[in-house]
Amino acid sequence: MVEGKIMPKREYPEYLKWFPQIKGIFANGCIYGEDYRKLYPKMTWQAAHAHSSPDEKRAGWICLRREGLIHNRFLLLHEVAHLIAAGHNNDYVWAYHLLSIGGTLDEFIIERNSLRIILCEDMHELVLSSMA
Ligand SMILES: [Zn+2]
Numbered sequence: 001m002v003e004g005k006i007m008p009k010r011e012y013p014e015y016l017k018w019f020p021q022i023k024g025i026f027a028n029g030c031i032y033g034e035d036y037r038k039l040y041p042k043m044t045w046q047a048a049h050a051h052s053s054p055d056e057k058r059a060g061w062i063c064l065r066r067e068g069l070i071h072n073r074f075l076l077l078h079e080v081a082h083l084i085a086a087g088h089n090n091d092y093v094w095a096y097h098l099l100s101i102g103g104t105l106d107e108f109i110i111e112r113n114s115l116r117i118i119l120c121e122d123m124h125e126l127v128l129s130s131m132a
């Protein structure tokens with residue numbers, strides 16, 4: 001079991017330093033520790049998530065499953081867009097912000113029941129369109 005760690009700013013990739021919305025990045029777990037299961041019972045996170053509700057204690061934090069994921073630009077932009085679009089996890093505001101900072105929706109699109117759906121690890125789903 002790897003110890004949880006607050007990533008020092010100097011270890012951020014350069015582009016991340018431009019987002020004032022990032023209050024911190026926690027690696028190898030969640031900034032809330034095991035409490036995140038109580039706080040987010042529905043969340044089944046795989047790689048990363050963002051604490052984007054403005055009223056929560058750790059608002060502005062991004063948590064990574066593993067430290068090395070900080071180098072996954074598309075993953076980080078995805079999470080940063082959640083912080084910028086705080087309160088809009090389930091709508092197009094998030095997608096708009098993600099695309100505007102150079103992120104992509106492609107890696108997160110699945111096809112289900114003839115719908116194209118963006119699946120997010122924070123448990124949000126955005127239905128893009130019907131494929132029919
Ligand atoms: Zn977390």
Ligand SMILES: [Zn+2]
Pocket residue numbers: 078079082120121122124
């Ligand atoms: Zn997401």
